Amino acid sequence: RKEVEQDPGPFNVPEGATVAFNCTYSNSASQSFFWYRQDCRKEPKLLMSVYSSGNEDGRFTAQLNRASQYISLLIRDSKLSDSATYLCAPALGNNRLAFGKGNQVVVIP
Amino acid sequence: EPEVTQTPSHQVTQMGQEVILRCVPISNHLYFYWYRQILGQKVEFLVSFYNNEISEKSEIFDDQFSVERPDGSNFTLKIRSTKLEDSAMYFCASSEEGTGSGPEAFFGQGTRLTVV
Numbered sequence: 001r002k003e004v005e006q007d008p009g010p011f012n013v014p015e016g017a018t019v020a021f022n023c024t025y026s027n028s029a030s031q032s033f034f035w036y037r038q039d040c041r042k043e044p045k046l047l048m049s050v051y052s053s054g055n056e057d058g059r060f061t062a063q064l065n066r067a068s069q070y071i072s073l074l075i076r077d078s079k080l081s082d083s084a085t086y087l088c089a090p091a092l093g094n095n096r097l098a099f100g101k102g103n104q105v106v107v108i109p
Numbered sequence: 110e111p112e113v114t115q116t117p118s119h120q121v122t123q124m125g126q127e128v129i130l131r132c133v134p135i136s137n138h139l140y141f142y143w144y145r146q147i148l149g150q151k152v153e154f155l156v157s158f159y160n161n162e163i164s165e166k167s168e169i170f171d172d173q174f175s176v177e178r179p180d181g182s183n184f185t186l187k188i189r190s191t192k193l194e195d196s197a198m199y200f201c202a203s204s205e206e207g208t209g210s211g212p213e214a215f216f217g218q219g220t221r222l223t224v225v
Contacts, residue, residue, distance in 0.1 A: 034213060034214075036216075038152075041198070041221075042218070042219070043200055043216040043217060043218050043219050044152060044200070044216050045216070046213050046214075046215065049213055087151075087152065091207075093165060093207075094164075094165075094207035095140065095142075095157035095159070095164050095165040095207050096142070096154040096157055096165055096167075097144075097154065097214060098154070099144075099151050099152040099153070100151060101150070101151045102151070
């Protein structure tokens with residue numbers, strides 16, 4: 001099983017709509033989880049951390065399900081500027097992040 | 110806002126040559142990392158560095174690679190005898206503490222290495 005699995009998409013989302021996607025991870029010992037946003041040929045930028053049962057930041061909500069070993073990201077009221085690839089990154093051990101291939105989101109006017 | 114800076118932004122080198130990629134982590138951060146991303150693929154961990162020594166490395170980080178913190182601000186990745194398959198975007202990152210304990214890692218803008 002891969003360390004991190006994400007459906008690459010693309011997820012074509014009408015502007016103003018809600019989109020959600022999951023990421024599954026294989027290492028049950030992971031304690032910290034992060035969502036990063038990556039624009040084409042740019043660096044990953046931290047979107048939000050996901051601790052315990054999850055958290056919310058504006059239009060973005062992240063949830064963690066330890067029993068099933070997945071984290072989710074929900075984007076409400078999608079904006080054109082939300083078009084990007086969203087990378088799931090559980091922390092493995094104390095010193096590294098394992099990245100998935102990402103969920104590509106395309107917000108359509 | 111503090112940020113991780115990397116130089117150069119783009120490096121072209123001939124196969125077999127050595128390259129040094131440079132990074133200035135965020136000043137109060139203690140953990141430093143190198144990741145790479147081959148075009149169209151996922152971001153891959155190379156190495157983490159703490160307290161002036163490597164704390165973890167991946168299978169990719171073989172004898173061809175080395176890291177160094179030559180002074181109080183710079184963190185470098187040296188790639189010896191470059192191969193075509195070393196062509197990738199190399200990202201430096203830093204965090205206050207180890208990412209496993211919670212603090213987030215912040216990434217530099219990357220160095221695009223092209224081996225010809």
